[in-house]
Amino acid sequence: MGINKKELIQVKKGSKLGARICFDWNFVVPRIDTCSTCDSLSNKVGNTGDNEKKKEAQMALDFHHRKVECATKAMQADVRNAKHSDFYVIAYDMQQQIYVPQLTHSEMYYSRQLACCNLGIHDSDIENGFMCVLPETVGGRGSLEVAHCVYSYLTKQITTNKKKLIVWSDNCGAQNKNHIVLSMYLTLLAKDVVRTIATAKQKNLFVVAVFDGFHDWRSVAKNLNMTKLKISEAAKIRLSRDQFGTPEVWKSHGALQFPTKTNILRKGVTIDDFATIEVNEQPTKHGIPEEKVAHIRAMLPYLTNEAYEYYSQLLG
Template sequence: MTSKLYLSPDLNMRRLHTAFKNKFPECSFVSYQFYRKIVKCDFPNYSFARPRTDTCRTCDLLAAKVKTANNDLLRQRLKKTLELHHMKAEKAMDVHRKKIAESKMPGCKFSNMAIDLQQVMFVPTLTHSDMFYQRQLSCYNLGVNISDSGQSYLCMWSELEAGRGGNEVISCIFHILNDAAIIHRKNIAIWSDNCVGQHKNKMAVLMYMFLIANGIYHTIEHNFLVSGHSFLPCDRDFALVEKRKKVTKAFIPSDLHEIVRSAKTTVPFKIVDMTDKPFFDFGEPAKKLLNAEKLKIKTVAGIKVTRNSIETGTVFTKSKSKGAWKPVKILKKNVSVQHLRALTLSSIEHCNRISVEKKNDLLSMIEYLPNEDHKKFYLENLK
């Protein structure tokens, strides 16, 4: 367990001081400055938690049930379940922290990679009141942090190029993994949240098997942290981007690229511009080649593919972060590793998903843009 302890996010030092004086009126002479100094000195491991918007669904549900439990026995049982859930989440994060440290050791044979999709960013950045009711252009950013090199890569695109479904996210990861200039080791450990639709799916498994079948990697291990408890390095990267975005306006997607480049001064972020790269269809070949139902992918805590296991069409799964790996034969009948080696990936056909209503909203914003190039961008792309 971590040594840091967090108080409720609705508290602060001023409120604690007020509560202290209310409880101990005989100590009302204690000044705020003196109280603050004592708390800081005597309780150095305590801090105020920040309010979170991406809370864990299980935590929220159990916490609500604890508050509404109508008897002590049920309340204690629910508290125990919540405690076990927190322990499970902490164990997974503990394994993650150890892997990060290990990947930085001299002679380590694996790379450690964290992936996460940032909340949608919108352009153009305009501030007049009509903007609250108008649809803007959605821009996407998949963060990839390589802990052993300390470098972060941000794969960026907009809805003009593609959506943000499984094929799009897996394609971004594929381009990173397939770039020898980024990953120098033959074994890799990947960490992400538990999002089934984006990177915890049969498309990801097929992509890993394809890379290993073609000799790009020896082992790929993907670990899924407990939902709502996945505090990844990408989150820190996104916080820097958001901080920079607050003081810099972006009118078109390439403006967001400049914001990202300037968001971090030491080891600046590197942008992978997905407008210049194809998005592949991993879904169709996954349907044809894999018997994905055997994986029970929604419930697993990790998936591992090795160059030895792939010869028999087998991958490994585990149900707990520190659990044992169990083999699962996943290739369909009459499908062999040769089919994976011979697989040709097809690009997703580009289709403009922007609705007529959104186009009209975006076109109505053009007159407010300060730059002729910005206006030209929307006129050309919203024909």
């Protein structure tokens, strides 16, 4: 079974005029690749001599796949129903690293290019995409970048009267399931995104944005104490304005599951601390890595004027 860990973050905003605003954060798995759980269990099934242990691993693998199917169906339903439901639905995914500039002559096989990440956000409501391009001279594929891109999209790029929002994202702990991204969602919640979105302007469809830097979500995340949350085990997390800072956590998508509640705010921290945060893009230029400078310089003669200018500036 092709597996790729996927995570669902549902950002549910109150049923009436933001009266009850909350985020649901769900985690799902397989599509194309296997996830680490799949690989580890498949390995046990294939390589364990002990029949009992083999059986145990097979059962665990089946259970894992069932959980995945359940979550995948939920995601597909969200995407399918987006236009006709009262939820605004987006999904985002960090795509495979690409290398630029892309030239095709044979010397390129031996040349070092710039690594470039792309966080693709798919908006199911307008059936369109938003690409957050992250060259290595600015940032990488970490949680700060993810938090900044998602925040920027939700507060600057869309306009809607919907009161609820569902966000699907990758299940990767380093990128998404962590205190940095969680602090970003709490900030959205504290700032009452309904208003922000309602006043934002609709930009051109299929927008590509190259970011110059990121807000320091790390400093916001210092307001949180995550030790009891067990975010890595979570299948779904709901954040609400009613119970700000006390997420409800589900370990699976099953209908019979009940959530546990965990306060993650440090002592003395309130919703106001998040509502008053000023979110800025702080430039984080690293420059071209030294070992790539000569390679990139050698590519300049083959570039279009626009690209030439871009890479010349980077080279300084």
